[in-house]
Amino acid sequence: MLYIGCHLSSSKGYKHMGQEALSIGANTFQFFTRNPRGSKAKKMDIQDAQALVDLTRQHGFAPIIAHAPYTLNPCAADPQVREFAHLVMGEDLANLDYLPGVLYNVHPGNHVGQGVETGIQLVAELLNTSLRPQQHTLVLLETMSGKGTEVGSSFEEIAAILDRVELQDKMGVCLDTCHIYAAGYDIVNDLEDVLESFDKTIGLSRLKAVHLNDSLNPLASRKDRHTNIGQGTIGLEAMVNFINHPRLRHLPFCLETPGDLTVYAEEIRLLKDAFQA
Ligand code: FE
Ligand code: FE
Ligand code: ZN
Secondary structure (H helix, E strand, O other): OOEEEEEOOOOOOHHHHHHHHHHOOOOEEEEEOEOOOOOOEOOOOHHHHHHHHHHHHHOOOOOOEEEOOOOOOOOOOOHHHHHHHHHHHHHHHHHHOOOOOOEEEEOOOEOOOOOHHHHHHHHHHHHHHHOOOOOOOEEEEEOOOOOOOEOOOOHHHHHHHHHOOOOHHHEEEEEEHHHHHHOOOOOOOOHHHHHHHHHHHOOHHHEEEEEEOEEOOOOOOOOOOEEOOOOOOOHHHHHHHHHHOOOOOOOEEEEOOOOOHHHHHHHHHHHHHHOOO
């Protein structure tokens, strides 16, 4: 069974997203915990959250992904920006306990010239002050494209952050296909080598979700521009090989490609048809 879904808007609530996912043939999805560029958290609607939990259980969904806002930058030089990251993560993790089994996807952030080492240390500090032993949520670090001063565009950097986290069992990784391709990992020609390197550096057992995106820009471009499946530099064949790979095929795959629900429904159909039972 292929676990496939897409990014959905949370503006109409949790249960609505579950219904929307069902309507386009999805069995997982992703949403922002708050406005991606904003700051204010919506008040948690516990009943609505429970309704989504019921729906996902009833329909055998894979874990869903809650994406932290882009404004969260634990690596910032400005202490106020770092403080904001701590505040947001604390609030989000408290709210997400109402969605047991959800995965919380976080970008490691931008070191803004302080250097990768400082960045890695600051992300680890955020995680060590935010994670709680009793939380139900797994926090995923997303692999990044390496644009600007982004931290986490190599498997080594992700591993270095994970190594410094105390509550190891609360952590995982989300691999974004567009990002790693832009960062120089050739999943088109050398998928086996890329996965081998991931396994050696991070450990494939830590990989909990995939952002399945084609890339507008070539290998190692360090540019973060997603495009529709089969229409970019990665291409359909590589995408199909990716979802069918024996070491990946059990994972939840989430599209973050441009377009509306109709486009998502078509992409989901395309990938389901290409998935080998
Ligand atoms: Fe992301
Ligand atoms: Fe992503
Ligand atoms: Zn991206």
